[in-house]
Amino acid sequence: VELSNQIAAGEVIERPASVVKELVENSIDAQATQVLITVKQSGIKSIEINDNGVGIAADDVEIAFQPHTTSKISTDHDLFNVKTLGFRGEALASIASVSRLTVVTSTDGKSAVRAEFAGNTLLNKETHARSIGTTIKVEDLFFNTPARLKYVKSLHTELNKIVDIVDRLAMGHPEISFRLIHEGKDIVWTSGNSNLQQTIAGIYGRTIASHMMEFENSDEDYTIKGYFSKPDTTRSNRSYISLILNGRYIRNYQLANAVIRGYGSKLMVGRFPIAVIDIGLDPSLVDINVHPTKQEVRLTNEGHIADLISEGIKAKLSTQNL
Ligand code: ADP
Ligand code: MG
Structure with a gap:
């Protein structure tokens, strides 16, 4: 045994x-x-x-x-x-x-x-x-x-x-x-008080969390919410971009890219933001069979979700004088 x-x-x-x-x-x-x-x-x-x-x-x-x-x-x-x-x-x-x-x-x-x-x-x-x-x-x-x-x-x-x-x-x-x-x-x-920004504070520290920007860009099928750092707070790799899908951390290259795309030219080449993106959707729209042991998750309509993310971030950034 x-x-x-x-x-x-x-x-x-x-x-x-x-x-x-x-x-x-x-x-x-x-x-x-x-x-x-x-x-x-x-x-x-x-x-x-x-x-x-x-x-x-x-x-x-x-x-x-x-x-x-x-x-x-x-x-x-x-x-x-x-x-x-x-x-x-x-x-x-x-x-x-x-x-x-x-x-x-x-x-x-x-x-x-x-x-x-x-x-x-x-x-x-x-x-x-x-x-x-x-x-x-x-x-x-x-x-x-x-x-x-x-x-x-x-x-x-x-x-x-x-x-x-x-x-x-x-x-x-x-x-x-x-x-x-x-x-x-x-x-x-982390606080455990259900507030995502305070949770981020417990992970990356209060200073970073309090300077992050909040956005939401949802439609009937997808609820997209999240926090992202201003273009002056960046990291040298993309591991600080986190995607949460229905309460589960996932990896998805296209969606992480969508975060970066949202910054457009505001991000210096070779620099990556800190972001936590919370995606809510009907579980039937997820296909997990791609890499069952990895966290890489394939989504039906991935391109559309990516657009919601990048457009949401872009719109929020354009309202700010940065
Ligand atoms: P699984 O999580 O797949 O059921 P595990 O070997 O991880 O298998 O755990 C075996 C069982 O032990 C669980 O099904 C649960 O009943 C019990 N268990 C393990 N950890 C805890 C915990 N922290 N609190 C309560 N029950 C637990
Ligand atoms: Mg277990």
Whole structure:
């Protein structure tokens, strides 16, 4: 069982950021309104995710860590679940198989259970106390798979990947407060008050967020809203252009280009804006089958959405004396 979990883990858990992604997505699924992520040594030493979600029932704790077990409806046709379909019910088992993992969880805020796993073996299970929610601590990631550990890049790269994941999840969920602490330092801390601009402030800082411009350009089928930096606040790469589609961070080259196009000649060559674009549409208008494991999403009428974005930004910029 352990071996097959490690093989499965090879697909899902390739680095510390994958652990953060899977665990935070579980917290979101558990209806948490607050998610605290505490990381040491870029996640190699430890990753702790603390949420105030619904918790795991004491009797279900071992089951949750078995491969292929999920409490979530498997017939769910929500297109955004398609990309994680292959990993359904595998994340906890996979993570536990390549780390030392401790879970403390409570469904009622009175009784809690604490369980310890090492390489998927349950070492200990005891009653505990905590408020409603779940804390999962992952230590010594890849301690039993030295080959995997070798693939982990520099601590700097790994931390950036973690920050990236948290940024994206936070942007897609302004209604949840995310806090990321690395080595005692706050990196991300969003308000969770549903305000996208304040969420951006928790990610890029108040100064940048407060200088961003807001736009909206919707029609019957598409709701396009967002914030973008003035042409004097730019970056040397396009990774600061974020696209949120129905609450999910996506990658789409054409739509990111549309943001840049909206600036026209106001943007210096080789410079890219900071932008967060929130796209709302009927899920049937999305085709996710292009790259199911990547975030690249194909959209019906992509050109039209791109136009709404670039026209919206262009119109807003033309009203300003910049
Ligand atoms: P999946 O998310 O695909 O169901 P996972 O292995 O990630 O599979 O999780 C297994 C199960 O453990 C989930 O279906 C859920 O019931 C439970 N679970 C995991 N994390 C949490 C959490 N933070 N809060 C509540 N339940 C959780
Ligand atoms: Mg999961």
